[in-house]
Amino acid sequence: MGTVTPLDPHVAISPAILYFGTPVSLLSTVDEDGHPNLAPNSSVWWLGQTAVIGVGARSQTGRNLIATGEVVINLPSAAEVDIVDRLALTTGRSPVSPRKAAAGYRHVADKFAEAGVRPAASETVTPPRIAELPVHLEGRVTALHPLGGAPSVADASILAVEVGITRVHVRESLRLAGHANRIDPRRWRPLLLSFQRFFGLGDEAHPSRLSTIDEEWYRG
Template sequence: MGTLSTFPPNPASTRHAAIAPAILYFGTPVAVLSTLDAAGHPNLAPNSSVWWLGQTAVVGIAARSRTGRNLVESGEVVINLPSTAEVDAVDRLALTTGRSPVSPRKARAGYRFVADKFREAGVRPLPAETVAPPRIAEFPVHVEGRVRAVHPLGGAAGPDTADLLAVEVAVTRVHVLESVRMPGFANRVDPQRWRPLLMSFQRFFGLGAEAMPSRLASIDEEWYRG
C-alpha cells in the first residue's frame, strides 16, 4: 500500500490564507450585452459574468440594471464578444448606465447616464438575424439568443425582489469574423486566432501562449453537439 508523500513545511510566502474578497472575478471573458427596452431603444452593457454549456449561455446580471430589466421584459439579447483589440470600446462603456436617474449608489461610484451607448463606445449597430437587439459591428463574435428562464439569486421569490439574476439564454445564432474561423472547418473557431478579452479583478487581460497541449482536445468538437 502506498504512503502519502511528505513535504517540508511551506514557507510563509506559499502559505494559504483565508480571505473574504468583495468580488470573485478570478478571470472571465468580457462580453457587451445588447438589449432593447420596451420602447425599442438599444442599450449596451459590459459584462464579465457569462458562462456557456452546450448551446446555452447563462448571464449573471443585476436585477435592477437597465440590461437586467430589458432581459426580463423583452427576452432577447446579443452577447457581443470583443477581442483584446476592442478593449478601448469596452472601457468607454465602463461607469455608464442606461437607467435614468442614476441610483445614488452608482452615482457615488462615478456612474453617469448615457442614452446612446453606441456613440459613447465609438461603435456601429449591425442588425441581428434572429433577435431584435442589434449586434456591434466592430466586435469579432456575436451570439444571438432568447431568454429561456430567469433564476433569481439569493433566495429571492422572483425577479422583482431579487438583487441578482442568472438568466438562461438559448443561443439562436453565432456570427464570427472569417479571421477567427478554423481553416478547413465550417463551424469552428480557431483558438490560436481568437484572442478573447478577459477581466480579472476589474482589470483587462488577454490570453498568453498555449500553456500545454490538452488531452481534452483529442475529442472531436462535433462530439459535443450530440
C-alpha cells in the same frame, strides 16, 4: 524520501468580490419601445447551446432582458478593450441610482455613440449587433433565476439569465482552416476581466487531452 519543497502558506481572507477571471462581453438589448442599450458584462458561461449570464436585475440590461427576452452577446478580443472601457461607469437608466452615482456612474442614452461603434442588424433577434466586435451570439431568454436567496425574480437584485443561442457570427479570420463551424482557439484572443482589470490570454499552456474529442461530438 526526496526533499519536499515548502509550499507558500494559505491565508483565510474575505474578498468583497470573487472575480477570478472571466471573459468580457458587451450585452446588446432593447427596451419595450425598441430603444437599444449596451452594457459591459463579465459573467457569462456556456454549456451546449445555452449561455448563462449574471446581471444586476435593476440595471437597464436586466430590465430589458426581463421585459423583452432578447440579447446579443458581443465578444471583444483584447484588441477592442478600449470600446469596452468607454462604456464603464455608464448606465442606460435615468435617474442613476444613488449607489451608482456615488461610485461615479452617469446616465448615457446612446451607448453606441458613447462607445464609438456602429449597430449591425441581427438576424434572429431585435437587439442590434456591434459591427466592430469579432463575435456575436444572438439569443433568447429561456429562464430567469433569482440569485442570492431572493424568493422571486421581482425581489432579486442579481439574476442568472439562461439564454438559448439562436445564431453565431464570427469574423472569417477566426475560423479554423478547413472547418465550416469551428473557431481556431489559437486565433481567438478573448478579453478577460480579473478583479476589475483587463487582461488578455497568455500562450497555450499545455497540450490538451480533452481536445482529442471531435468538437462535433458535443452537438449530440
